[in-house]
Amino acid sequence: MSSNFLDHITKEFGDGTYLGDEYGGAGGHDGRGLPTGSPGNFMFATGIECSNPTIDNGRTRRDQLAECRHYDYWQQDLQLVKDLGLRVLRYGLPYHKIHLGPDRYDWEFADQVMAEIKRLGITPILDLLHFGVPDWVGNFQNPELPVHFARYAAAVAERYPWVRYYTPVNEIYVTARASARDGIWNEQLKDDRSFVTAMKHTVAASIMATQQIVHRRPDAVIVQSESAEFLHEARVVESDWVRLSNKLRFLSLDLLYAHQLDAEVMLFCLDNGLTRKELDWFMAGEPPGHQIMGNDYYGRNERIIKPDGGWCEAEDVLGWYHMTRTYYDRYRKPVMHTETNTFKAEDAECWLWKQWMNVLRMRQDGVPVLGFTWYSLTDQVDWDIALAEKRGTVNPCGLYDLERRIRPVGESYKQMIQEFGQITMVPHGEMFEITRQPATLKVEV
Template structure:
């Protein structure tokens, strides 16, 4: 792993929950505000700096910056200032479940408007983050978005059929391709990270008649969006391997499920012998696309976070040893997030959030931090940070210089 030149300056990435969907009650949610990231952005980025994490997923809220095709990106300025001060390289999420109120995602105008927005966003952010070569996620989790908003009716456009789920997935994939092409009109070297969950569905033990249905769900849910973006399906949309670029495969415990004929499938319980190793699931993606990969999001819950990271890293090393081009692991989110339905804190961040005097204080979950530090030492990814994860901030260039000394991930390969 450490001998292979890489795309990112550090193997560990992180990010911030930035959903801005119209929720099922008709009210637009803003998870950046709900987690206090908008008010603590400078602190949040310094936390990542001190942890030796030099890459973060950050959202551009399309519904808030686009008013009928007129753009105001000035609300991004505090985030850009914070990431520049902390020397953090952003991966910009351009559509994180939310789109402007006046758009229909099934329409041709959605595709055109999204492409124009992506072009304008790239023109705004790329000159302002000089240490970053430019990374974008056009539409986050197309697969989950199509379930959430196309079949379950949780978010706009509030559709509730499997047919609409498929239609939405195809429509969003088409828009993502148009967005990539628009961004590369601004910078032909810009890189794309297409994020979607790793999914595996199995039949109930007593329902062998559902084996084929479960297999179909796995195939369609894991691959359809990536297949369209890379041009394997619906080639008329203009997809290609270069547009797919980097595959971001999210890994959560609820990604392996037991088939249900209606409603969400049921997550397999811990210890279920039908759970497949993460390495095998990554290999299925690798064999299909042969594109660079990251684990786009992963986290355990509560006290299980260190054990989860240990397991993910063991599987990641196995993947690299099997020849997969795994470029990083994104510990997501950096700070905790609320459950969308209940509002309770999930307990999956590097930092927990504790409300004190109306302020959401960032409290590092120390066992999780300790496990991260152990793996950073194991991978020789950092030097000065090894003694104390909350010592003085380290400049990104220090990390890059260490990489040069160790023949790791030189900056000439970031592009």
């Protein structure tokens, strides 16, 4: 009789292995291949640019769905998403066109698009408010905004009950800052009190909308997309303005997630119109639903303030990894990279891969990063000046140009999706699915 246990295993069971042993016990798969649409898949996504703020004191609407010609090419745009191999799409319904007044809606365009998204098997992350509100609502100084918007969110959830993923209000901090501190959009104000007012109304709108969505879809996933920002000051002594600004970048998520405010930020808010009663309401608890903290990062999100007050882009001084790690350590929420691009088309491929390396490094360090988004599907218009004027400048930042011709970065994204498309949303997360299928993935990325 042999003294080698392998001889006995081979005699009884053959080689003693089964498909997948080489992948640590998984079902013969290492994560390569296009996304399958499984809930366990990492969420590779793109988005349709849908910003719609007003400028010129409310006289001009910047509707990027129109300016990027999505209203004309929506069927082709959705097919392009599918052609890339993507299964997830950040999609913004045109709130300013749908919500005509209290309990009055025009669903014609939305119904057509949503039916096609469903037919194509695309999972939408529905973006309900993207920098602008209907004319009849006015702007973000309107205290009735949370009520009106909550009713709209309820109507959307009732009309499309198959939708699970939502971004109620996109980039709350940017919305409030650009509208009421920088004076660019909507109310175009430039004072602290207006900024705090816009902030509290917009956060409250997000909370109330989430409540209405989850009432109708208890398993809703809320992807709260927020801009990851930082100011680097090239001075020996830090200015009060820069110090406060770097704290205020957290204010929207602090209020949304009931995170106690920094003392300086709290005094700033109380001095500028936030009441103790309102603060207590925000701090009462987190909104319902499964919460994902989406962090948007562009190289221009980081700025260096020079001694003379001028500034320059500071891309990658911190980068998405370090900035998002700060947000994650603060809120301890699963993370998604919800927006990135560059206006320099020749740099786009390298920027894409650099962002993806940030995601992989974050996951390897144990942070649950659930998805990645190149924003947007097509080029955009006038975002180099933050939509402040209607110049018609095309920003070559899309996976496709405005003629719907694929850019090199689009081809690179195809490569990325084919290589990593079936990695798990969370490494080893498939063990939490209730299924009769064997373990399918067990990879370290």
